[in-house]
Every structure is written in C-alpha cells, then in structure tokens.
Amino acid sequence: MEEAKTLGGRIQAGRKAAGLSQEALGERLGVSRQAVSRWEADAAVPELEKLIAMSRLFGVTVGALLGVEPPAGEAAPPGESGPEEGAPDGAPEGDVPSPAHELTDRELAAAEAIAEKYLAAQRPRSGRRWPLVALAAGAVLVLGLLAAGSALWSQLQQIQRELQAVETTTGQQIQSITGQIATILAEQNRLIDSYTASVQDYDLAAGTVTLSVSAHPAVSSGDDQAVFTACTAAGERHTVEGTRLEDGTFQAEGWVVPLGGDLELSVTVTAGGGSRTETLETLSADPGDYRLGVEGGWETNWKDGTVRFTSLTLHISPNPDVPLALERVELAVFPNGEAEPLWSAPLPEAAELWRRQGYVQMYLTAEDYMPAIPLEEGAELLAAAKITDDHGQSFWYLLEAARNDDGTLRSVSAPMLKDACPNWQPGGYVSPQWPGP
Numbered sequence: 001m002e003e004a005k006t007l008g009g010r011i012q013a014g015r016k017a018a019g020l021s022q023e024a025l026g027e028r029l030g031v032s033r034q035a036v037s038r039w040e041a042d043a044a045v046p047e048l049e050k051l052i053a054m055s056r057l058f059g060v061t062v063g064a065l066l067g068v069e070p071p072a073g074e075a076a077p078p079g080e081s082g083p084e085e086g087a088p089d090g091a092p093e094g095d096v097p098s099p100a101h102e103l104t105d106r107e108l109a110a111a112e113a114i115a116e117k118y119l120a121a122q123r124p125r126s127g128r129r130w131p132l133v134a135l136a137a138g139a140v141l142v143l144g145l146l147a148a149g150s151a152l153w154s155q156l157q158q159i160q161r162e163l164q165a166v167e168t169t170t171g172q173q174i175q176s177i178t179g180q181i182a183t184i185l186a187e188q189n190r191l192i193d194s195y196t197a198s199v200q201d202y203d204l205a206a207g208t209v210t211l212s213v214s215a216h217p218a219v220s221s222g223d224d225q226a227v228f229t230a231c232t233a234a235g236e237r238h239t240v241e242g243t244r245l246e247d248g249t250f251q252a253e254g255w256v257v258p259l260g261g262d263l264e265l266s267v268t269v270t271a272g273g274g275s276r277t278e279t280l281e282t283l284s285a286d287p288g289d290y291r292l293g294v295e296g297g298w299e300t301n302w303k304d305g306t307v308r309f310t311s312l313t314l315h316i317s318p319n320p321d322v323p324l325a326l327e328r329v330e331l332a333v334f335p336n337g338e339a340e341p342l343w344s345a346p347l348p349e350a351a352e353l354w355r356r357q358g359y360v361q362m363y364l365t366a367e368d369y370m371p372a373i374p375l376e377e378g379a380e381l382l383a384a385a386k387i388t389d390d391h392g393q394s395f396w397y398l399l400e401a402a403r404n405d406d407g408t409l410r411s412v413s414a415p416m417l418k419d420a421c422p423n424w425q426p427g428g429y430v431s432p433q434w435p436g437p
Contacts, residue, residue: 014058159319220248
C-alpha cells in the first residue's frame with residue numbers, strides 16, 4: 001500500500017492496490033460508492049467492522065490502515081522487537097503457548113493505540129477540543145470568582161457532571177474497541193483455523209474411550225508435524241501423532257485413552273524448528289454422559305387406599321454421539337428410600353421395538369403388569385424403569401412418585417423427578433415438592 005498521511009489516503013491507496021473502483025469496494029463492504037468517496041476524502045470515518053473488512057481485503061492489519069503501526073515488511077519503531085528467528089509468528093523456539101490465548105504487551109499496546117486513533121478520527125473537526133483537566137480547572141476558577149451566585153453554582157455542578165459523563169463514555173468506548181481489536185489480533189495469530197473432536201465409542205470392561213480428533217493449521221507447510229495431547233482430570237497426559245492429509249489437516253482416528261472424567265485436548269504443531277501449542281476443547285470421558293435418551297411417565301389411579309400405576313408412556317432414543325443399542329427394560333415400584341422393590345417385571349415389548357426400528361415409542365396400560373399396591377397414610381412410592389444397553393451400562397429413570405397424604409394421593413411426574421434426581425439408584429430417598437390439595 002502506498003504511503004499516505006490520512007486514513008482516507010490509506011483507504012484510497014489500498015483500494016487502488018487491490019484494483020477496485022469505489023463502486024466495487026462499496027459492493028464488497030455493503031455500502032454505497034458515495035460512502036467510500038467520503039471516507040477517502042476524510043469527510044467521514046468508516047465503522048469498525050468496515051475497517052476490519054478493508055484490512056483483510058487490502059492484506060494489511062487494522063493498525064496499519066489506521067496508521068498506528070507500520071505496514072507489513074517495514075521496520076518496527078525503535079524499542080519494539082520483531083519475531084525471533086526460527087520461531088513461527090514471533091513465538092520463541094520450543095513448546096510455548098499460542099498467542100490465541102494471551103496477547104503480548106506489544107499487541108495490547110497496538111490494540112489500545114488503534115482504539116485511541118479510531119476515536120480521535122470520529123471526534124468533530126471544527127473547534128478546539130480542550131482537555132478535560134483544563135475544562136475542570138476553568139470551571140473551578142469561575143466558581144472562585146462567582147461563589148455567591150447560587151444559579152451559577154448549579155450550572156457549574158451540571159457542567160462537572162457532564163464532563164464526568166463524557167469521560168466515562170469515552171473510557172467505555174476505548175475499552176470496547178480495544179477488546180474488539182484485541183480479539184481480531186488474537187484471531188490473526190491463531191495456530192489452528194478449524195478442528196473437530198468427538199467420542200466415537202467407549203468400553204466399560206476395558207475402561208477406555210475412543211476419540212476422533214482433527215486439526216487444520218492456519219498456516220501449513222510441507223514439513224510441519226502435529227501431536228495431539230489428552231490431559232485427564234488427574235493430570236495424566238496421553239499423546240498421539242497426527243496423520244497429515246492432502247489438504248494439510250492432521251487427524252487421529254481410533255485414539256484410545258482411559259475412561260472417566262474430562263479430557264482436555266490440545267495440539268502441538270512443529271514447523272521450521274519451532275513448536276506452538278493450542279488448546280482445542282474438553283470432552284467428557286464419563287459413560288454417564290453417553291446414555292440412551294429416555295422420556296416418559298406413569299399415570300396413577302387411587303382407590304380404597306391402593307395405588308395403581310396405569311397408562312405407561314415410554315420413549316427411548318439412540319445417543320447421537322456413540323453407537324448404543326437397547327438390551328433390556330425392567331419396570332419396578334419401590335417404597336421411597338428402600339432398595340428392594342415391592343413389585344418388578346421386565347418389559348420385553350420395549351426391547352423388541354428397538355430391534356425392529358432402532359427406537360422405542362410406546363403407550364400401554366400397566367394393569368397387565370402390576371397389581372394394585374396398598375399405600376398407608378404418610379407412605380411414599382417411586383415407580384422407575386431400569387434401562388440396560390449393549391455396552392453393559394444400566395441406569396434408572398424415575399417415572400412417578402406417589403404419596404398418601406391423609407387419604408389423598410399426591411403425585412409428582414417424571415420431568416420434575418428427572419431434574420431433581422438425574423442419577424437415582426434404589427435405596428436413594430427422593431424428596432420432591434409434593435403438590436397441595
């Protein structure tokens with residue numbers, strides 16, 4: 001981009017270097033040709049997102065476009081050091097954190113300078129702008145000369161409040177714009193521009209989980225290498241070397257690591273003798289997070305001091321993350337807080353439906369399965385379904401809670417119980433919010 005002394009001149013130079021007319025640049029940015037003309041004449045200042053878009057279009061940084069840092073390829077001002085040799089994007093050699101997570105002092109200073117420059121460009125050009133300190137000092141002098149005038153005193157207080165409001169607003173604008181630009185600078189220095197990470201399967205018997213991970217470096221060369229790392233909650237580190245694909249993506253398929261807790265995934269890319277590491281995301285290696293989806297409930301019927309659970313609705317769906325199949329469903333009724341059921345029976349229809357269609361959606365009358373159960377005054381019952389999958393994992397899903405309250409049956413439905421007791425086991429006491437009369 002040609003040297004220019006004003007923002008408008010730099011926009012014009014960048015547009016011409018990109019081979020664009022004012023109308024073509026306006027179309028790229030979603031503005032009119034007249035708006036571009038006003039920017040280049042320094043009669044108006046583009047919005048921040050337009051500056052960002054132009055910086056990318058012209059192949060320069062936002063700071064260079066605003067004139068607060070030299071264009072790419074020019075020497076940095078005295079006192080500022082450039083990237084070290086042998087380290088990509090200014091990173092020192094060895095395993096160092098990626099700038100995507102923490103900006104350097106120089107980058108933060110550049111962000112603040114860009115914000116100040118942008119705000120200065122938006123201030124009115126006519127009239128002299130006095131510093132806030134000078135305005136406040138003048139106001140104090142007026143107060144000393146005219147202390148007897150209560151009306152002037154009120155006006156002075158109003159002026160001081162307005163000055164404080166202007167100072168606060170300006171500070172907030174600087175912080176907001178600095179934050180936006182800092183984010184942009186961080187994005188420009190990202191090590192990885194895209195990645196995927198997922199759990200493919202787990203093995204309860206072996207105590208392992210199988211992962212699939214891939215990452216595409218923002219800047220790729222023919223000799224770069226990538227190593228993926230999974231760090232457990234206990235601090236154990238497990239690594240695997242990524243396989244490089246034709247498009248420069250590195251991937252690890254069928255990566256087996258220990259089961260249990262969370263796994264923090266990261267990737268280290270080595271190129272040109274230097275290494276940089278970037279955190280990807282955290283995956284759950286807890287089998288409790290990979291279960292068949294269950295919804296449903298039992299309605300209750302109350303007569304002569306007995307309760308019958310009727311009209312059973314049950315929906316069981318696959319887990320989208322891991323390949324699970326339903327093996328068995330068992331219905332049971334427990335006294336609240338006790339581990340042994342008053343009644344239980346298998347529900348073979350559910351397993352048969354799964355084998356035929358890969359999911360369960362059923363509605364039936366439970367009278368064919370269970371008798372009426374006496375419920376003494378003050379006693380409570382829990383109805384539940386035990387779900388077992390083909391990976392050997394079993395869990396209970398509460399379908400209904402019932403209580404004899406002075407001869408009146410109170411009941412709590414499955415959705416409320418699911419939120420209150422997501423990991424209920426027989427013997428666990430449930431204390432729901434029982435409805436009133």
